[in-house]
Amino acid sequence: MTYLAKPLLHHPELHRNTLGYTRRDYEGKISTLCAGCGHDSISASIIQACWELDIEPHKVAKLSGIGCSSKTPDYFLGNSHGFNSVHGRMPSVVTGANLANRELLYLGVSGDGDSASIGLGQFAHCMRRGVNMVYIVENNGVYGLTKGQFSATADKGSKSKRGVVNADSPIDMVGLALQLGATYVARGFSGDKKQLVPLIKAAIEHRGVAFIDVVSPCIAFNNHAGSTKSYDYVREHNEAVNRLDFISSRDPLTADYEPGTITTITQHDGSVTPLRKLAPDFDATDRIKAMNYLQERAAAGEVVTGLLYVNPDADDMHAHLDTIEAPLNRLSERELCPGNVALEKINAALR
């Protein structure tokens, strides 16, 4: 971390998006995480994605649980409301917030301790319900703030900094998300921002629950030889199945691609995402095949990254609950209270 505040002045020619905001307008407080922490790269990717998509910062609500990852919402989108809630319980708070106002963009940031251990239940049910949100797990395989204990995503056989070998089976968040009905599932690597930014952008445009597992090495406690979540290990074993070249609904599709390697994904809001295939036998729209593929590659020791599954026509919790279009938090007594005449009828029926 740095104690030096960033200068408020910036270059007059810094690019502005169509709302007139520069990237700096999407920044937050200075990070208090360790220098080189993968999480800071993810924060930078979130900033980049929101800026590129012309998101109004105050129309985002960023929520988290507890842990290093959950501190990060303070470090991006300073003009958005944030909520640092309870360990492992961010999903329920987002669910409630989303019920109250369906018009905001909900960004849930969590870690592997937060979502795979204490909060595994809430993670699972959030996926099942299809809460319209972007759910990012900053996955480093350890508990950072409490100094390096294994988390539930640590691979079997992975060695801790103190030399302890993990004997327990890992929880695969991506596998769970696919099984539980998430409608957008991706895995990124904090060391590959070019891959990560489009994954976040497409997740933002997705309607329904969008889950991104981002392998994000812990520089302090899990970046040594023998760890399977170190920068070196992930770089060596990273097998990207595809690359997204995100194009927002507001931009024309002009990119020139080699025919046959590109498929496009059109989401509910009209955004078109060209998907460049890297693994020829991988289909990101087939959930069952994706699950099988991931299991096979994981058994071979690979860390598969990219867009792993998307259902472009997904719906969300509000569709399941059949709620009205207007945000529930904006309804007044006129729309909510049945009034005295109705109450008299209720009384009469109870005699």
Added chain:
Amino acid sequence: MKRISSINDFVVKFANVNGSGSASANELFARAILRMGVPVSPRNIFPSNIQGLPTWYEVRVNEAGYQARRGGVDLMVAMNPQTWDADVAEIEAGGYLFYDNTKPMPKSKLREDIEVIGMPLTEICNATYTDPRQRQLFKNIIYVGALSALLEMDPTEIERLFSEQYKGKETLLQSNVKALRLGRDYALEHLPCPLGLRVVRANAVGNKIFLEGNSAAALGAVYGGATVCAWYPITPSSSVAEAFTKHCQTYRVDPATGKRKFAVVQAEDELASIGMVIGAGWNGARAFTSTSGPGVSLMTEFIGLAHFAEIPAVIINVQRGGPSTGMPTRTQQSDVISCAYASHGDTKHVLLFPEDPAECFELTAKAFDLAERLQTPIFVMTDLDIGMNTRLCEPLKWDDAQVYDRGKVMSEEELETGRDFGRYLDADGDGICFRTLPGTHPSRGAYFTRGTTKDRYARYSERGPDYVDNMQRLLRKFETAKTLLPAPLLYPAAKPARFGAIFYGSTSPAMQEALDVLAERGIHVNALRVRGFPFHNEIADFAAAHPWVFVVEQNRDAQLKTLLVNEAKINPSRLLSVLHYDGTPITARFIVDQISQHASSRSVVPIKKTAS
């Protein structure tokens, strides 16, 4: 043997097997008496079971309008061989036993001092019906028919109830009427009608209504503007969320689009349900959960966060026996302390204590105003006795002129004028700060919500003075809460009284009856019903005005008394506890006995003047 003889004042208890369809027949019996203008108060005494275990339905018929459980049984309708011995033993001397004598009971199984009325219900059913389910269900209606004759009830009231219930279902209506008449005709011909117990038409019900507290609380949530309900099934509170859903389907569907102006989520557990409520409250929707003691235990970490982060939430706690996961189908008031101080750190919460379904409605609706005004969790402390029993109470009231109090929420316009916004800044001196809702203003008013590590402007701070400043302000806010909560209600004695009594919640009907009985016996007691916590100052004044004050509660550890001593600084030596906690609702008899004993031991017998 002297038979009990009473008009419009007796207790009938039905002993049934769970799942046999008796519940609706028994309720029909109670409603029919009500329709004759005679107040009844029925209570379900049921097991944690769906089928097979014993269940009871106790109906107190009382023209004077006393609603509490009386204690003792005048007529036992013994339909369950499993509990026969205990059921027969419970009948008052001179009382009545009604049973199915298709297989007559030996004399050794009966009592000399009661009147036994046998009716071959199974035989009649088997002769009339071939379908086994019909044989079972109509047996219940047949005994209601017989009872209508034995108690001189008006059968047309029962038939009218059938026609309301089975409107448009002619076959069902006819078959029920047939069963009813079958039982009634048999009784008139073969049984000693009427008994000493009789129902005589009266005019003592007035415009009162008959409903369950859980349904009333749910209706209060509808009227109070709740749009988000997140819950997890737990007896005895489940029917709150279910009733809320049902009421919303009637009153909260947009006629133009058919879309819903409410969201109900059955969560994966209580942690998630309170998390959803807090998320919704943070984001400006009125949200609630309903639960019971074990659920509150699971919610406590979140409740602490909501307290410190100052997020509105309403928690309806339908209390049951505790601790742990016990006594799910029995009533208690034993979560008072656990809710008042729920969570870690220095936390105190606002509690409301409704006495009956009418107040469940009123106080639940009010809880949403309080939650948003005070920006904190509000507990509505009801219990199984109120929640799951149908109770006669005053009609529900609503003033269309009132508007919801949405509390201090800074608008986009106010932010635009440059008004100073500090999320935890006590701008008005009442301890309540302005909040903003997400999405309000592009560049002003956003803040990062967290627990205690923050300063007045919601900036991260681990400084001691910032922490103390915030904690002191929360105390000021708690003082402000007193001015907003419903005031305690005084029930003054008719004559000057040395004794005071403090009570709350579902103890109310038993207490009011006890006060009358005590007054008849020359023991005059001023009573005060507490309706909210933190306590109004007049509660301490009331205690100070009496040498002794009884605190009547339905828990073992005198939990409200502890709060009175702890928070209202009442001298504990003048507080005498009357505690009832066996899982059954408290009775007037119990209160009268306890208070009489205390009173006699504290009465100074004046020295009689020597006769001149």
